[in-house]
Amino acid sequence: MFKTVALAALFAASVATSSAASAASGPSTWTFAYTGFYNQNDGVFASNYQLAGAFTGMDANSDGFIGRSEITSFSLAGTNYVACAADSNDYYKCGLDSFNYQIGGKLEFFASISGNDPEGQVSAGHYINAGVGEFDYRYTPYWSSESANLWTEDTRFQISPEMKSGVNIPAVPEPGTWAMLATGLLLVAGTALRRRGQPAAR
Numbered sequence: 001m002f003k004t005v006a007l008a009a010l011f012a013a014s015v016a017t018s019s020a021a022s023a024a025s026g027p028s029t030w031t032f033a034y035t036g037f038y039n040q041n042d043g044v045f046a047s048n049y050q051l052a053g054a055f056t057g058m059d060a061n062s063d064g065f066i067g068r069s070e071i072t073s074f075s076l077a078g079t080n081y082v083a084c085a086a087d088s089n090d091y092y093k094c095g096l097d098s099f100n101y102q103i104g105g106k107l108e109f110f111a112s113i114s115g116n117d118p119e120g121q122v123s124a125g126h127y128i129n130a131g132v133g134e135f136d137y138r139y140t141p142y143w144s145s146e147s148a149n150l151w152t153e154d155t156r157f158q159i160s161p162e163m164k165s166g167v168n169i170p171a172v173p174e175p176g177t178w179a180m181l182a183t184g185l186l187l188v189a190g191t192a193l194r195r196r197g198q199p200a201a202r
Contacts, residue, residue: 027058027072032107032159037134037149049149051076051134059103068099074111076128081111091116107159 033052038045057071074081074096084094094113101107107130114125121141128134133150 027056028161029054029056030101030159030161032157034130034151035156035158036152036154038152040133040148040150045152045154046149047154051128051149053077055099055101064103066099066101066103068096071099074099074109076111079111079113081113084113091118107157 031052031054033050035050036045036047037049037051039049053074053076055071055074057066057073059066060070071082073083079094081094081096085096088094092115095111097110097112099109109130110127112125112127114123114127116123122139124138126134126136131151133148136145136147138145
């Protein structure tokens, strides 16, 4: 019983120590890619078509998620949708409407960029709704075009670095982790020695 409690305490303390150390180290950058989409215009699954990007942020409240307010940049296909929001006006809009990353799990976001002339005769836009599709449109008085690449069950998702408990898994344990590990091993060893010294039950 004592051994189980000691190991549980060791694990909890190690995670807490590592989380605090990583939070103090500042934001991290993740790179990600989605590969394989259904091209709605051609009616085929484009297995090599890829959307790739990166974002920088941190799990400031240690809840296992990185939300929109916890990132400082989000780039996709060459556009930083966080930075471009500052340039938005009546005829040009760009930004990241929503963002949520469950660390080690699902990435969700809605990013868009669009523009139109003052008369409203010409407009164009591009937006990506993760898990749904990437959409592009162009409208003029003389012609128009629309395209879509849709997520499917075969769309593959990759993200790095690999994460655990809201922090980067360190290649070398933090000093605090080593201390907790040593304490736990001493507790386990002490318990084993005490049991060895006790007379066998009859």
